[in-house]
Amino acid sequence: MTEPRLEVRPAAGATTAVALFCHGGTVASIEPPRERALSLVRMRTVEQFVSAAAADRGLTTCLLRYRVAGWNGMAADAHADVGWALDRIRAEHGDVPIVLVGHSMGGRAVLRAGGEPQVRAVCALAPWTPPGEPVAHLRGATVVILHGRGDRWVPAALSAEFAGRARDAGAHVARFTVAGGHSMIRRAHLWHTFVRDVVLAGAGLTPMRPDVAMALADQGVTVDL
Template sequence: MTTGGPQPALEYRAAPGPTQRALAVFCHGGTVASVQPPRERALSLLRMRAIEQFVHGAAADRGVGTCLLRYRVAGWNGAAADAHADVRWALQELRARHGDDVPVVLVGHSMGGRAVLRAADDAQVAAVCALAPWTPPGEPVGHLRDRTVAVLHGRGDRWVPEALSADFADRARQAGAHIARFTIAGGHSMVRRAPVWHAFVRDVVLAGAGLAPWRADLRRALADSALAVPL
C-alpha cells in the first residue's frame, strides 16, 4: 500500500474485558471507479455503520469486538481492487493488535461484499457474510474451497441484480465452498425489512465465530449448499 495519500482506518469497538473472543469487520459499499475518499454521509457507509452498531450491541457481551473499515478511496478501480487491498490491510492490523488466534468474521455490502469475498482465504477468517455483493461475471471463486459463506440479496435489487450473486454462489459451491444464499424482498439499500438484515448478520457473526450455534435455516442451507432460500 502506498504512503503519502489517503490511508485506511478502522472505527473499532472493543468487547468488554481484557481480551476479544472474536472480531467482526464491516465493509461498506462504494462505486466502480473513484479515487476520492468515501463521503462521510454516504448512504452505504451509514447503513453499514448501523449494522455494525447493532451487532456490537448484540454480541459484545459474548466477547465480539467490531470494526467498521474506512476505505482510502470510494472506488474499486479495476485491477487495483482498492477495497480488497484495504480489507487485507485491516486483517493485518487486527493481527498486530490481537494476535493470529482470534477468529474474524468479514461482513461486506455491495462493493464491500466483493472485497470480503476476495479476502476469505485469509487463515484467520472464520466466515464471510456478503450482503447484496457486487460479484461481476468471472469473479474468482477457487480460493473459497472449504470456506463458510452466507449471502443475502434483495430480490428487487436494481443496482446489483441478484442474478450476479446467484451465479457466483453456484460457481463457489462447485469450487467446494460451504455457501448458502438467501433472498429477501427489497432492494439494494437494505432499508426495507432492515431488522431481518440486521439479525441475519448478527447470527452469521456469532455462529461463524463459534460463539453460538448456527440457526436452523443457515445450518441447513450451509450443509446442503442450498441456494436462493427466501427470507
Template sequence: MAEPRLEVRTADGATTAVALFCHGGTIASVEPPKERALSLARMRAIEQFVAASGSGRGLTTCLLRYRVAGWNGIAADAYADVRWSLDRIRAEHGDVPVVLVGHSMGGRAVLRAGGEPQVAAVCALAPWTPPGEPVGHLRGATVAILHGRGDRWVPAAMSAEFAGRAQQAGAHVARFTVAGGHSMVRRALVWHAFARDVVLAGGGLGPQRADIADALRRSDEESLARSL
C-alpha cells in the same frame, strides 16, 4: 494517499472474536468516501446492531474506512484495504477468528478475502460480484449471502451465479433472498439479524441459526435460492 482506518468498538473484556464491516462504494473513484454516504450509514447501523449483541460475549467490531470510494479495476482498492485491516486485527488481537461482513462493493471485497487463514466466515450482503469474479480461494470457506430480490443496482442474479460457482469450487454456501432493494432499508431488521447471526456463529460465540446451518449442509441448488 492516506491509509485506511478502522473505527473500533471493543469487546467488554477480552476479545475472543472480531467482526470486520465493509460498506459499499462505486466502480471507479480515487476520492475518499463521503462521510454522509448512505452505504456507510447503513453499514454503521448494522455494525452497531451486531456489537450490541456480541460485545458482552467477547466480540470486537471494526468498521473499515476505505482510502478511496472506488474498486478501481485491477487495483481492487477495497480488497487491499480489507487485507490491511486483517493485518491490523492480527497484530492487535492475535489469531482470533475474524468474520467479514460486506455490502455491495464491500461484499466483493470480503469475498475476495474469504480464503485468508484467520477468516472464519464471510457474510456478503447484496454483493457486487461481476462475471468471472474468482472463487477458487473459497474452497472450504463458510459463505453466507443475502440479496434483495428487487435489487436494481446489483441484480440478485449476480450473487446467484457467484454462489453456484463458489459451491462448485468447494465453498460452503448459504444464499438467501429477501424482499427489497439494494439499500437494505426495506425489512432492515432481517438484514441486521442475518449479519448478527452469521457473525456470532462464525466467531464461535453462539450456535448457527437453523436455516443457515441447513443451507450450509446442503449441496443442491435449492440451498442457493431460499427466501427470508
C-alpha cells in the same frame, strides 16, 4: 492517498473474536468516501447493532474506512484495504476467529478475502460479484449471502451465479433472498438480525441459526426469507 482506518468498538472484556464490516462504494473513484454516504451510514448501523448484541461476549467489531470510494479495476482498492485491516486485527488481537461482513462493493472485497488466515465465515450482503469473479480461493470457506430480490443496482442474479461457482469450487455456501432492493432499508431488522446471527456463529459464540445451517448442508438451494 490517505491510509485506510478502522472504527473500533471493543469487546467489554477480553477479545475472543473480531468482526470486520466493509461498506459499499462505486465502480471507479479515487475520491475518499463521503462521510454521509448512505452505504457507510447503513453499514455502521449494522455494525453497531451487532456490537450491542455481542460486545459482552468477547466480540470486537471494526468498521473499515477505505482510502478511496472506488474499486478501480485491477487495483481492487477495497480488497487491498481489507488486507490492510486483517493485518491490523491480527497484530492487535493475535490468533482469534475473524468474521467478514461486506455490502455491495464491500461484499466483493470480503469475498475476495474469504480464504485469508483466521477468517471463519464471510457474510456478503447484496454483493457486487461481476462474472468471472474469483472463487477458487474459497475452497473450504463458509460463505453466507443475502440479496434483495428487487435489487436494481446489483441484480440478485449476479450473486446466484457467483454462489454456484463457489460451491463448485468447494466452498460451503448458503444463499438467501429477501424482498427489497440494494440499500437494506426495507425489512432492515431482518438484515440486522441475519448478520448478527451469522457473525455470532462464525465467531464460535453461538450455534449457527437453523435456516443457515440447513442451507449450508443443502448445497445449491436458495432460500427466500
